[in-house]
Structure formats: structure tokens, C-alpha cells
Amino acid sequence: MTAITRRRFAACSAGLIWAAGLPRMAVSAAAPTVSLSDGTAVPAMGQGSARLGQGRRALADEEQAMSTGLSLGMTLIDTAEIYGDGRAEQLIGRVIEGRRDSVFLVSKVWPSHATPAGIRSACSASLARLETDHLDLYLLHWPDRVKDLADVVDTFEQLRAGGQIRRWGVSNFGVADLDRLFHIPAGDRCATNQVPYSLADRKAEREILPWCAQHRMPIMAYSPLGGEGAHVLQNPAVRRIAASRGASAAAVALAWAMRSGTVITIPESGSVAHVRENAAALTLNLERxxxxxxxEAFPA
Ligand SMILES: NC(=O)c1ccc[n+]([C@@H]2O[C@H](COP(=O)([O-])OP(=O)(O)OC[C@H]3O[C@@H](n4cnc5c(N)ncnc54)[C@H](OP(=O)(O)O)[C@@H]3O)[C@@H](O)[C@H]2O)c1
Incomplete structure (x- = not known):
């Protein structure tokens, strides 16, 4: 795997990453990156958006939180057409206005739209809500109920050729799904598999992480704090390590998720204070x- 590790990245003196196949992306000198299978360097930690724009907090507060994350190096944003029926994408469109080129933008198509016409229409609608002309990465949200995976790959490839998406990937794929995908023409152009991965949910370590490592494909870890309620942060071992390092429990949980250099993690927060805590993980290297x-606290 050619991933740039966190330590190697920190050794780079330049503050700019020249990301292969991308417009030039400015990344903070302290921000570690992960290499996608096409060699593109993306931030190792981004920001999720599943519950944003849906009234949990004032919109302005959530926009400020995401904007703060961008300024602190969390420049990959994960969203999906289904999040708040497009309201998360609309919020992101407002946040990235004027700085689209410094953001790596990921969205997802829901399986019920996974036909050639459905994908094209869903992609156009996402682009309109995000107020952009392209996605950096477009994912199939779930494998279930997809009638023809070859049609999905073919349509993703056409969108890529047309410039609406720069690359594509999948989400919630098990190894049987991945094997099926890689036997389809161009299926091996899949850039990543977005799956749950946290201290409290290490199932991906059994089969998915080894499969992806073998195929030089990073995973994107969702629910890295344990999902809504962030229950991982209550664990005594996480809290003890956080206290001894003068960091937050969130920073410890996120640094753990990113430790290999082959996992991109996408915590979500609508709070500026929480985003600041999360961003501290970018410079926290956990000791052996x-x-x-x-x-010991979370057996593999
Ligand atoms: N592909 C899929 O099927 C799939 C499924 C689930 C999620 N996802 C993606 O992954 C993203 C993240 O997953 P997730 O939202 O399920 O879980 P998560 O990021 O593990 O946890 C989010 C929760 O943690 C809280 N939180 C964040 N930072 C915190 C901090 N520093 N201290 C205390 N609490 C904190 C947030 O509340 P506050 O807002 O109050 O901070 C929110 O309730 C989603 O937004 C979505 O983009 C994808």
C-alpha cells in the first residue's frame, strides 16, 4: 500500500499537496493523508453530515462547525442524497461556496436509484443541491436491492468520463460483494469502500480490511465515535489515555481509527467545540x- 503515513507526512515541509488527478488541494501541513487506489491523496479525516441541516441545531451553528473543520484540515466532506432528503447537501453547498477547490466532496446514491437513468438523475440533483459541477467521489450507498451491479459500474464510468464525478466507490460492501464487483468490467476502478469502523465496532478487521489492503484500496470509516450519542467517548480506557495526553476522548478515538494510514475517518459534528476536539486527532500519534x-478495552 502506498499510503502516505501520518509520520511521513509530518516530515514533509511543504504545506501543499499536489493531488493526482485533482485540482490542486491545499491541505494544512499537519494534516495526514491517505492514498486512494488511483494514487490521489485525500485527507485522512473528513466530516460526515448524516444529521446536519435537519433542525438538531440552528443551521448557522452547523454551518460554522463544518466551516471550522475545513479550516482545521478536515477538508473531505461526506454526504448522501438521502441525508435529510437533500438538506445536508444544501447545507454543504452553502459552506463550500467560494472554496470548492479546497474540498474533496463525496456523495452517495441510494440503491433504489441505482439504475442507469436513476443514477444520472440522482447525481444531477446532488450536484444542484451542492451547487457544484462535479463530485470528487460518488458512492453506491448499499449493495442490497441493486438489480444490476454491472449497470451501476458502467453508469459511474460514464459519469466519470463526462466529468460529473472524478471517481466512484461503494459503501457497506462485504467481501462477497467486493469479489462480485471486481469481476465486473472496470469494477476494480472502485476507489474505496465506506463501512462502519470504530473502537466499538471492529468487525471490518476480520475480512474487509485485509481484502481492501490486498487490493490496495483504503476504507472510509463511518460512525468512528460509535454513531449518534458517541458512546465510545464514555469508555474509561479512552478517557484515561485522553487525560494523560491532554487531549479529548474524541481525539483518541479518531487517532486510533486513522492509525494505519489506510483508513479515512469521517466523524460528524454540528458543534464548533466538538469539531475542534476532533481536529486535534490530526496531530495525535498514539504510542504502542x-x-x-x-x-484490551475493545478486543479486536
Ligand atoms: N455509508 C453509510 O451507510 C453511513 C452510515 C452512517 C454514517 N455515515 C457517514 O458517517 C458520518 C459519521 O457517522 P455517524 O454520524 O453515524 O457517527 P459518529 O461520527 O461516530 O458520531 C456522531 C455523533 O458524535 C457526536 N460527536 C462528534 N464529535 C464529538 C465530540 N468531540 N465530543 C462529543 N460528541 C461528539 C455528534 O454530536 P454533535 O453534533 O453534538 O457533536 C454525533 O451525535 C455520518 O455523518 C455520515 O456522513 C455513513
Whole structure:
């Protein structure tokens, strides 16, 4: 795997990453990156949006939180057409206005739209809500109920050729789904598989992470704090390590998720204070003994 590791990245003196196949992306000198299978370097930590724009907080507060994350190096944004029926995408459209080129934008198509015409129409609608002319990455949200995966790949490839998307990938694929995908023509152009992965949910380590490593494909880890309620942050071992490092529990959980250099993590927050805590993970390298303590608290 050619991923730029966190330590190697920190050794780079330049503050700019020249991302292959992308418009030039400015990334903070401290921000670690992960290489996609096409060699593109993307931020190792981005921001999720599943519950944003839906009235949990004032819109202005959530926009400020995401904007703060962008300024702190969390420049990959994950969304989906289904999040708040497009309201998350609309919020993101407002946040990235005027700085689209410094954001790596990911959205997803829902399986009930996964026909050639359905994907094209869903993609156009996402682009309109995001107020952009392209997505950096477009994912199939779930494999279930997809009638013809070859049609999905073919349509993604056509969108890529047309410039509406720069690359495509999948989400919630198990290894049987991935094997099926890689036997389809151009199926091996899949850039990533977005799956749940956190201290509290290490199932991906059994089969998915080894499969992806073998195929030089990073995973994108969702629900890295344990999902809504962020229950991982209550764990005594996480809290003890956080206290000893003068960091937040969130920073410890996120640094753990990113530790290999082959996992992109996408915590969600609508709070500026929480986003600041999360961004601190970008510069937190956990020591071997701390990783051992976390393994004991959350067995693989
Ligand atoms: N592909 C899929 O099927 C799929 C499924 C689920 C999620 N996702 C993506 O992954 C993203 C993240 O997953 P997720 O939202 O399920 O889980 P998560 O990021 O593990 O947790 C989000 C929760 O943690 C809280 N939180 C964030 N930072 C915190 C901090 N520093 N201290 C305390 N609490 C904090 C948030 O509340 P506050 O807003 O109050 O901070 C929110 O309730 C989603 O937004 C979505 O983009 C994808």
C-alpha cells in the first residue's frame, strides 16, 4: 500500500499537496493523508453530515462547525442524497461556496436509484443541491436491492468520463460483494469502500480490511465515535489515555481509527467545540502502549 503515513507526512515541509488527478488541494501541513487506489491523496479525516441541516441545531451553528473543520484540515466532506432528503447537501453547498477547490466532496446514491437513468438523475440533483459541477467521489450507498451491479459500474464510468464525478466507490460492501464487483468490467476502478469502523465496532478487521489492503484500496470509516450519542467517548480506557495526553476522548478515538494510514475517518459534528476536539486527532500519534490498552478495552 502506498499510503502516505501520518509520520511521513509530518516530515514533509511543504504545506501543499499536489493531488493526482485533482485540482490542486491545499491541505494544512499537519494534516495526514491517505492514498486512494488511483494514487490521489485525500485527507485522512473528513466530516460526515448524516444529521446536519435537519433542525438538531440552528443551521448557522452547523454551518460554522463544518466551516471550522475545513479550516482545521478536515477538508473531505461526506454526504448522501438521502441525508435529510437533500438538506445536508444544501447545507454543504452553502459552506463550500467560494472554496470548492479546497474540498474533496463525496456523495452517495441510494440503491433504489441505482439504475442507469436513476443514477444520472440522482447525481444531477446532488450536484444542484451542492451547487457544484462535479463530485470528487460518488458512492453506491448499499449493495442490497441493486438489480444490476454491472449497470451501476458502467453508469459511474460514464459519469466519470463526462466529468460529473472524478471517481466512484461503494459503501457497506462485504467481501462477497467486493469479489462480485471486481469481476465486473472496470469494477476494480472502485476507489474505496465506506463501512462502519470504530473502537466499538471492529468487525471490518476480520475480512474487509485485509481484502481492501490486498487490493490496495483504503476504507472510509463511518460512525468512528460509535454513531449518534458517541458512546465510545464514555469508555474509561479512552478517557484515561485522553487525560494523560491532554487531549479529548474524541481525539483518541479518531487517532486510533486513522492509525494505519489506510483508513479515512469521517466523524460528524454540528458543534464548533466538538469539531475542534476532533481536529486535534490530526496531530495525535498514539504510542504502542496506548494502542495495547485500547486493544484490551475493545478486543479486536
Ligand atoms: N455509508 C453509510 O451507510 C453511513 C452510515 C452512517 C454514517 N455515515 C457517514 O458517517 C458520518 C459519521 O457517522 P455517524 O454520524 O453515524 O457517527 P459518529 O461520527 O461516530 O458520531 C456522531 C455523533 O458524535 C457526536 N460527536 C462528534 N464529535 C464529538 C465530540 N468531540 N465530543 C462529543 N460528541 C461528539 C455528534 O454530536 P454533535 O453534533 O453534538 O457533536 C454525533 O451525535 C455520518 O455523518 C455520515 O456522513 C455513513
Amino acid at each position: 502502549d496506548e494502542l495495547r490498552q485500547l486493544d
